[in-house]
Amino acid sequence: MLISFNQLTHFAIHATDGDIGGCKDILFDDQDFVVRYFYADTNTWLPLSRKVVLPPIAILKLDTKEEKIHVDMTRKGLKDSPSIDEHKPVSREYEETLFKYFGYGYYWIGPGAWGDFAHPTELANVDLDKAQQDGHPNVTNHLRACSEVHGYEVPLGEDETGHVEDFLIDPQSWQVQLIVIDTHNWIPGGKKFVIAPEHIEKIDWSSHKVDVNLDREALLAQPEIDMDRLHDDSYIAELMVQVR
Structure with missing residues (x-):
């Protein structure tokens, strides 16, 4: 099974306690060609439609029938997540801050597209002390928006x-x-x-x-x-x- 970017932009993003908006865009790595983040358009519940980015690590279920992305986060948790300016590139410094906030291991530690793991959700349960010790926040990432390309x-x-x-x-x-x-x-x-x-x-x-x-x-x-x-x-x- 494959799913298209154009399809995903019609999906709603569902937190553990309710919808938070829709998938507006996807950021992918132009070297590893892997999806790193979903841009959530939160204009239905956040003031000024503040944009939130979510890594695939958070996904509990992709419901293609209902067109919903279920994530393992609460609405408040997402509301309080580090803010981002969608008109500026996502820096590695921001990624480190975001991953520390969510409690995830860093994908850039290890040889593969998801570090030492085959699937992104495995980064939800790692040794965070080791991840923080081995992090390299100044290394340049290669993130691009699908909508741009x-x-x-x-x-x-x-x-x-x-x-x-x-x-x-x-x-x-x-x-x-x-x-x-x-x-x-x-x-x-x-x-x-x-x-x-x-x-x-x-x-x-x-x-x-x-x-x-x-x-x-x-x-x-x-x-x-x-x-x-x-x-x-x-x-x-x-x-x-x-x-x-």
Whole structure:
């Protein structure tokens, strides 16, 4: 099963004692291609619609039928969490403050995308004294908003291009498994196809372009995506083989 970024922006975020708002955006790591945070738009219950960020570590359940993200936090706990300016980059210093507040181990300690663990929720129960001792708050993170990269051009060749249409995410590891590229606006009879994160050579934030390590023929030969079959495990498994 995969879930798309575009789907998640329609999900409500549900604390242990009630809804807190909706998922406005997702911040992902542009090196590990893993979801780090959800932006919660809290205008239904917080003054001035203060924005809150939530790591996947907090997720208890992802309810795709009811379109809800259930998190292991209270409304008050989220209300009192460290404030953030959504118009400024999330710094490692802020991440350290946030993780200390929630009592989570740091994901940046260890070799994997979630430190020493395969799944983010495992960071909810770690030795916090060791995590604080080993933390490296001055190390630069690589966080980018999905909404920012959505629409970035992907050059296909001379005078031809596609654009980033969506991100397909594994809701267990929260890895970005596939990126959807749409060519309909540029090529007659175009299509929506997928590439893997390893196909991305560079995301150029100044020119709003995504460079890939595939030539035009190889890029256009990538498999088309059927967005209605993201819950079909056999389809996803076959698609992952094709895209590699």
